[in-house]
Amino acid sequence: MSTVLDIDGPAAPPRVNGELVFAEPWESRAFGLAMTLHAGGGFEWEGFRQQLMAAIARAETAGGEWSYYRCWLEALEAVVVAEGLVAGGDVERRAVALADRPAGHDHGDEH
């Protein structure tokens, strides 16, 4: 299993002396989602890898703040939509629903 991750090249995740580095918690969640879904047969790794390299190339062309795991998430979303696991727009709608969570999360006064 540990051999699927690129060590060198554009698709390789950030590491310090070989160990993966996550700058923020969501990065490790995005990483874990892809690994778990792949291990469960959700998608072929090479297809994801191609999406990841394409996302990285787009981000480099666009400039701005660089984030490897932003590209990673973009690639993962593209793959799950292509595999029919998630429909386009699902993630955005769920994000809105999560942002509207009642008391304990966000602006609960409305609920």
Add this chain to the structure above:
Amino acid sequence: MSPVPAPSDIPIALRTEALESILVERGLVDPAVMDKFISTYENDVGPLNGAKVVAKAWTDPEYKSRLLADGTAAILELGFKGPQGECIVVLENTPSLHHLVVCTLCSCYPWPVLGLPPSWYKDPAYRSRAVREPRALLAELGLELGDDVEIRVHDSSSEVRYMVLPERPAGTENMSEVELTRLVTREAMTGTAKASLPS
């Protein structure tokens, strides 16, 4: 149904959470399995710098000679150095001689090449047993060495830090240097395991 916002309007952490929540809800991702994956992969490659040194020595006989003659200089050739890596002696494991590295006094450890020391390395019981009964200790760690294999235990100090050059596994003749780096673990470079092909 609420309108779909533009992707760029959604904070990335929320977006990740949304995707996770959908995949979990649909039974495509088990959160417990996912947590285990994350912790496993955080250490999947282990100390890559040391692994590159080993793989180069396996594929380049001249580099190997330089490495065994002057570990510090040969490791510096690859650009690795640091506050704990000033004087590194590299010990070559062979079919008849097995080196095991410990530090009985402190926890000297060449971390520029070997990464952070594993927790057991600092365990006093490990250190004292490694010196007293290395064969039994190695067997408990899963490395059974025949009686015909000599074991030498090396005590790292503040002046000299050791790194083990493990034997290149059989069946790897056609592997590239990059592929070989993936076979080299932290354990193999301290002599508590051999480098091996993934089972």
